[in-house]
Amino acid sequence: xxxxxxxxxxxxxxxxxxxxxxxxxxxxxxxxxxxxxxxxxxxxxxxxxxxxxxxxxxxxxxxxxxxxxxxxxxxxxxxxxxxxxxxxxxxxxxxxxxxxxxxxxxxxxxxxxxxxxxxxxxxxxxxxxxxxxxxxxxxxxxxxxxxxxxxxxxxxxxxxxxxxxxxxxxxxxxxxxxxxxxxxxxxxxxxxxxxxxxxxxxxxxxxxxxxxxxxxxxxxxxxxxxxxxxxxxxxxxxxxxxxxxxxxxxxxxxxxxxxxxxxxxxxxxxxxxxxxxxxxxxxxxxxxxxxxxxx
Numbered sequence: 606x607x608x609x610x611x612x613x614x615x616x617x618x619x620x621x622x623x624x625x626x627x628x629x630x631x632x633x634x635x636x637x638x639x640x641x642x643x644x645x646x647x648x649x650x651x652x653x654x655x656x657x658x659x660x661x662x663x664x665x666x667x668x669x670x671x672x673x674x675x676x677x678x679x680x681x682x683x684x685x686x687x688x689x690x691x692x693x694x695x696x697x698x699x700x701x702x703x704x705x706x707x708x709x710x711x712x713x714x715x716x717x718x719x720x721x722x723x724x725x726x727x728x729x730x731x732x733x734x735x736x737x738x739x740x741x742x743x744x745x746x747x748x749x750x751x752x753x754x755x756x757x758x759x760x761x762x763x764x765x766x767x768x769x770x771x772x773x774x775x776x777x778x779x780x781x782x783x784x785x786x787x788x789x790x791x792x793x794x795x796x797x798x799x800x801x802x803x804x805x806x807x808x809x810x811x812x813x814x815x816x817x818x819x820x821x822x823x824x825x826x827x828x829x830x831x832x833x834x835x836x837x838x839x840x841x842x843x844x845x846x847x848x849x850x851x852x853x854x855x856x857x858x859x860x861x862x863x864x865x866x867x868x869x870x871x872x873x874x875x876x877x878x879x880x881x882x883x884x885x886x887x888x889x890x891x892x893x894x895x896x897x898x899x900x
Contacts, residue, residue: 610682612646613675615639616654620672623662646671680746684885687749696889697726703739703751704731707807707831708876711854712752712767712897720896736806743881750890752897754806755875756813764877765891768899771849772811772872774865775834775857777841783863787871793817799843801834802827810874811846831856838862848874850899 618628619639629639647654654668664672690698704713713731720727732739732748740759742748752767774793776783782792798817801808812818828834834845839861847857847864857864878894880887 606649608646608649610679612642612649613671613678615642616646616668616672617675617679619643619655619662620664620668625662676745680744680881681883681885683746687886694726696724696892699728699730700886700889700893701730701732701747701749702893703742703748703753704733705736705739705751705753705806706733707801707805707848708752708754708770708850709733711848711850711856712876712899715854716897720893723896740879743879746881749884749886750878750880750893753877753879754810755877756810757806759879761882762879763882763887764879765894767876767878767894767897769873770876770899772807772867772874773847773849773852774844774867775838775847776844776863776865777838778861778863779841780844780863782844782865784865787866787868789868793844793867797844799834799837799845800827801831802829807846807848807874811872835859835862850876 615628615632618631619625622628622631625636625640625643629636632639643655650667650671652667653665654671656663656665687698709731717729720729732742734742736753736757739748739751739753740757740762743751744761753764754770755764774782774788782788782797800812828837831847831851835847835857836859837843838845839859841861851857852864876899878890878897880890884890
């Protein structure tokens with residue numbers, strides 16, 4: 606006997622919500638019905654999946670592994686249903702797209718109007734988040750595709766190229782690096798830098814390109830967005846990195862900021878549309894990458 610999809614869904618919700626009552630509410634069933642479903646799953650597996658203590662639910666080792674596999678099964682089942690509904694109609698119906706914050710405000714406004722014209726039946730649901738959480742969402746079946754930047758190590762994820770985005774330097778007026786022409790990589794040091802907070806892939810990609818270790822300490826500035834970063838540079842707090850697509854969109858149009866290329870062999874990040882390996886929506890993700898191609 607095999608577990609049912611409903612039982613796997615109950616277990617997934619139980620792991621997400623941490624209590625039988627909240628999981629039952631999310632599943633739109635009574636608490637006894639959800640509890641009975643989980644107990645039947647345990648009988649089928651021949652092992653406990655949760656430890657029941659007063660006020661909290663703790664997954665067992667078997668339960669944690671079951672949740673991981675259940676997420677994959679449920680995601681593939683959702684893919685099957687969506688593919689059947691939209692058979693012969695690419696990029697139609699619901700499509701859940703994740704986008705990293707250093708791309709979303711600069712790429713989407715330019716590309717979404719054309720995408721809507723080309724695929725009028727497409728219902729796009731957009732989630733802006735950091736790369737690690739977007740990749741986790743792809744693997745858990747919570748997203749159909751995500752626009753991310755490479756290099757980024759993500760096993761089990763395939764991708765299609767949108768284009769290259771050059772990484773530029775931004776310095777305050779009067780700074781020794783606020784001249785003209787390309788900046789040699791050796792002229793940058795950790796002491797000069799103000800960066801995005803940890804978790805933004807642009808931060809890691811820029812530091813890796815110049816072989817610079819991230820500045821550390823309690824007094825290190827870390828911005829939550831590129832808009833904040835530009836304001837910090839304009840205020841004379843240091844030098845930073847900006848993606849070319851953001852500069853072209855006018856982000857650095859500030860009289861206190863000078864933007865310069867970096868060396869002859871300029872560092873770039875590769876913008877891609879990524880999806881879970883084996884996803885039934887892979888062909889649509891490739892179409893989306895074509896529609897979002899950088900000019």
